[in-house]
Amino acid sequence: MALFYGDPDKIDYDAIKKTSETHIKAATSGLFGNALLPLDDSTSSAEAGSPAASKLRVLHKFRAEYAPSQTLPAYVQRKMDAAAAKRKPPAGVSKPGSNLATATTTIDASTRKLIEGVPIPSESSALALRHKHTPSSGSQSSSLINKNIYAQEKPQWHRPWKLMRVINGHQGWVRSVCVEPDNQWFATGSSDRTIKIWDLASGELRLSLTGHIMAIRGLAVSDRHPYLFSAGEDKMVKCWDLETNKVVRHYHGHLSGVYSLALHPTLDVLVSAGNDAVARVWDIRTRQPIHVLTGHKAAITQVRCQAADPQVVTTSVDTTVRLWDLAAGKTTTVLTHHKKPVRGLALHPEEFTFATASRDNIKQWKFPDGDFMNNFYPPLNSIVNTLSVNQDGVMFAGADNGAIGFFDWKTGHKFQETATIAGPGSLESENGIFASTFDHSGIRLITGEADKSIKIWKEDDQATPESHPGIPWKPRLGRQNY
Structure with a gap:
């Protein structure tokens, strides 16, 4: 202490400088394994930027950051050696280390000059593997490559969709819609307890069917029989004969309202599900229950x-999506990625994929195991009620606040976002979209809405990429979140 706080004329500055050099050298030699340049008066700013100083800085950084990963753990090396012994080298490769030797020589001259004297890692070095190898090299170290996990693809341009026709006739919310196999007419179910059949080309009313005593939530038309199936909140599932326009079968068993209905494409099987949290599988002809699919904790x-x-695929208010084995009547996969009730479900007509919609986002999956593929970002502050996909790779999403989004199926890009308009005499809040479907040609979209109307949409034939570029595509950084 006297050395610093004594008489200024008696301070030994040489001793202070020598002590500082000793401490700095001891600290740096323990951290980097090498001493820094001498701190004396002869070290000028020009020498600090000399090749020797640059080389020393690179050497320190190299050892400090990459030394722990320079050598692979023993168990990883044994696993790699065992895999390499079973794999045959590809054509043009003489031995496993040849690619490494070739790649090592491609380091540019300036970098090699800076790190000259630093030992080059061996074949088992994790640093060399990550820096030099490619997935197609076929060497024993290809399993440790840092690959681009998610390569973003530029979306295809799609024509914007516009409103073509508004059809009125129901006295309540339009809760369900389906198109018959010949693409000549479509049917809608409403909260006014009626089923109406409309001409698809002209939009004229052909027929009205009455029989339910509560809102009709599900409709399906068979492509092998002249039958129309309907399900409602009155717990009833009915089979209508389209030749006589009468109910020919009832399927009894649900304990609460039935919210959805689906026909098997190849079997004479009907699946219905609803508020009792079970999906019931029926034999169409005998009306006998085949399976009761249980597992959901809330309404389907x-x-x-x-x-x-x-x-069979089901979505539920319990935030899960379940894939079912129809033969065994059991769940094969449970998807728990959503955080909010799942309300929308759509299967791609040609690909082996499907999508589910919730308030948080829309997720794309791949059959048969339900592998996650992509996220679609729905309109903000909206609850997506319905999804539909056509053969051209266009997905439609309709929300409870009237928001509409059109997406490119392959990339998840939303190329158009708009909103429906409530009909005359309706409140602004009555513009929710409850049901939607594309016709079998994929060029027309039919939506059922809360303003008691049915709207038909089509592509704008006059649109070009220059006149209607759509929402600009911006690639997102990083991998898609689950």
Whole structure:
């Protein structure tokens, strides 16, 4: 202490400088394994930027940051050696280390000059593997490559969709819609307890069917029989004969309202689900129950069937999506990625994929195991009630506040966002969209809405990429979140 606080004329500055050099050298030699340049008066600013100083800085950084990953753990090396022994080298590669040797020589001259004297890692070095190898090299170290996990693809341009026709006739919310297999007419179910059949080309009313005593939530038309199936909140599932326009079968068993209905494409099987949290599988002809699919903890909002396994897919208010084995009547996969009730479900007509919608986002999945593929971002502050997909890779999403989004199926890009308009005499809040479907050609979209109207949409034939570029596509950084 006297050394610093004594008489200024008696302070030994040489001793202070020598002590500082000793402490700095001891600290840096322990941290980097090498001493820094000498701190004396002869070290000028020019020498600090000399090649020797640059080389020393690179050496320190190299050892400090990459030394722990320079050598692979023993168990990883044993696993790699075992895999390499079973794999045959590809054509043009003489031995496993040849690619590494070739790649090592490609370091630019300036970098090699800076790190000259630093030992080059061996074949088992994790640093060399990550820096030098490619997935197609076929060497024993290809399993440790840092690959681009999510490569973003530029979306295809789609024509914007516009409103073509508004059809009025129901006295309540339009809760369900379906198109018959020949694409000549479509049917709608409403809260006014009626089923109406409309001409698809002209929009004229053909027929009205009455029989339910509460809102009709599900409709399906068979492509092998002249039958129309309906389900409602009155716990009833009915089979209508379209030749006589009368109910020919009732399917009894649900304990609460039925919210969704689906026909199997190849079997004479009907699946219905609703507020009692179970999906019931019926034999169409005998009206006998085949299975009762249990597992959901809350109401089932949507059910869909397909010919290949898993043959039944359901979504629920309990935030889960379940894939079912129809033969065994059991769950094969439970998808728990959503955080809010799942209300929308759509199967791609050609690909082996499907999408589910919730308030948080819309997720795309791949059959048969339900592998996650992509996220679609719905309109803000909206609850998506319905999804539909056509053959051209366009997905439609309709929300409870009237928001409408059109997405590119492959990339998830939303190329158009608009909103429906409530009809005359309706409140602004009565513009929710409850049901939607594309016709079998994929060029017309039919929506059922809260203003008691049915709207038909189509693509704008006059649109071009220059006149209607749509919402600009901006690639997102990083991998998609679950």
